Amino acid sequence: MTAHDSEFEVAANDDEPRVADGGDEPQATDGGTEPLIRVEGLHKSFGDLEVLRGADLSVSKGESMVVIGGSGTGKSVLIKHIIGLLRPDEGKVTVDGRVVAQLRRSDLGELRRGMGMLFQYAALFDSMTVGDNVAFALRQHTRMNAAEIADRVEEVLAMVGLSGVQEKWPAELSGGMKKRAGLARALALGPQIVLYDEPTTGLDPILADQINDLILDFHQRLHVTSVTITHDMISAYKIGDRIAMLHEGRIEEVGTPEEIQNSSNPVVQQFIHGRAEGPITTR
Numbered sequence: 003m004t005a006h007d008s009e010f011e012v013a014a015n016d017d018e019p020r021v022a023d024g025g026d027e028p029q030a031t032d033g034g035t036e037p038l039i040r041v042e043g044l045h046k047s048f049g050d051l052e053v054l055r056g057a058d059l060s061v062s063k064g065e066s067m068v069v070i071g072g073s074g075t076g077k078s079v080l081i082k083h084i085i086g087l088l089r090p091d092e093g094k095v096t097v098d099g100r101v102v103a104q105l106r107r108s109d110l111g112e113l114r115r116g117m118g119m120l121f122q123y124a125a126l127f128d129s130m131t132v133g134d135n136v137a138f139a140l141r142q143h144t145r146m147n148a149a150e151i152a153d154r155v156e157e158v159l160a161m162v163g164l165s166g167v168q169e170k171w172p173a174e175l176s177g178g179m180k181k182r183a184g185l186a187r188a189l190a191l192g193p194q195i196v197l198y199d200e201p202t203t204g205l206d207p208i209l210a211d212q213i214n215d216l217i218l219d220f221h222q223r224l225h226v227t228s229v230t231i232t233h234d235m236i237s238a239y240k241i242g243d244r245i246a247m248l249h250e251g252r253i254e255e256v257g258t259p260e261e262i263q264n265s266s267n268p269v270v271q272q273f274i275h276g277r278a279e280g281p282i283t284t285r
């Protein structure tokens with residue numbers, strides 16, 4: 003079982019590619035650059051619960067996209083479709099010109115090697131040392147030898163300010179250290195795309211800002227494309243090139259931090275200011 007399989011709803015368990023529906027050719031948009039990640043008309047229900055009801059989102063290469071929205075609106079569900087852990091009921095997700103749900107297992111594996119994900123919960127395997135957690139994907143997806151893996155583990159742990167914790171167990175780390183170890187694990191393979199699910203939740207404001215700085219740093223130095231889910235508006239404004247708000251299963255609005263702050267949309271205003279009164283109703 004892999005880190006990803008443990009969250010797997012539908013494995014790409016048949017090796018036959020699905021037949022394309024004819025509409026899957028990459029199309030040039032905005033000035034001719036195809037977005038690296040494109041979510042189109044995504045619908046997803048669990049039983050009677052309609053979570054996504056036609057969500058659309060495009061993320062350009064090198065962009066830092068932040069997704070905000072209330073608890074339970076489907077933010078984690080949305081990004082799990084990007085990495086192929088969930089399969090759309092309708093609509094599609096295209097990454098680098100490939101429709102994720104149509105990939106054969108080997109191609110999905112290749113796509114995932116180019117993506118890192120920081121999961122919202124249980125970022126680490128408790129039964130493995132931190133070093134083994136970070137090494138996991140390297141052992142699974144590369145032919146690196148033990149010495150090379152050890153070097154890479156040290157390198158990514160150093161990047162997140164956790165040099166030398168290889169032998170510790172996750173239970174021995176503080177919450178902030180766990181998040182950083184999770185980041186190191188997400189970055190181990192040098193991904194082109196990183197998905198962060200609530201990277202700062204549960205951290206004190208200073209630690210949260212350190213995580214923001216790390217995310218910005220990866221972005222600037224490693225030129226990754228990222229999608230970050232957060233409720234933390236300070237973080238959203240700091241790390242987002244653009245912010246998209248998910249509401250009632252669709253993207254309600256997308257814009258730069260400034261555009262979002264100045265939005266006249268009452269749904270956006272209520273959310274970003276955390277007001278109890280307004281159009282957003284909580285279930």
Ligand SMILES: Nc1ncnc2c1ncn2[C@@H]1O[C@H](COP(=O)(O)OP(=O)(O)OP(=O)(O)O)[C@@H](O)[C@H]1O
Nearest residue numbers: 011048051053072073074075076077078079080122
């Ligand atoms: N695998 C699943 N099976 C059944 N229901 C699910 C599954 N995954 C998510 N859901 C439901 O879908 C809804 C959206 O869940 P999701 O985890 O995406 O919310 P979220 O926006 O990330 O919320 P939060 O901010 O609390 O993390 C929830 O009602 C959740 O219970």
Ligand SMILES: [Mg+2]
Nearest residue numbers: 077078122199
């Ligand atoms: Mg979530």
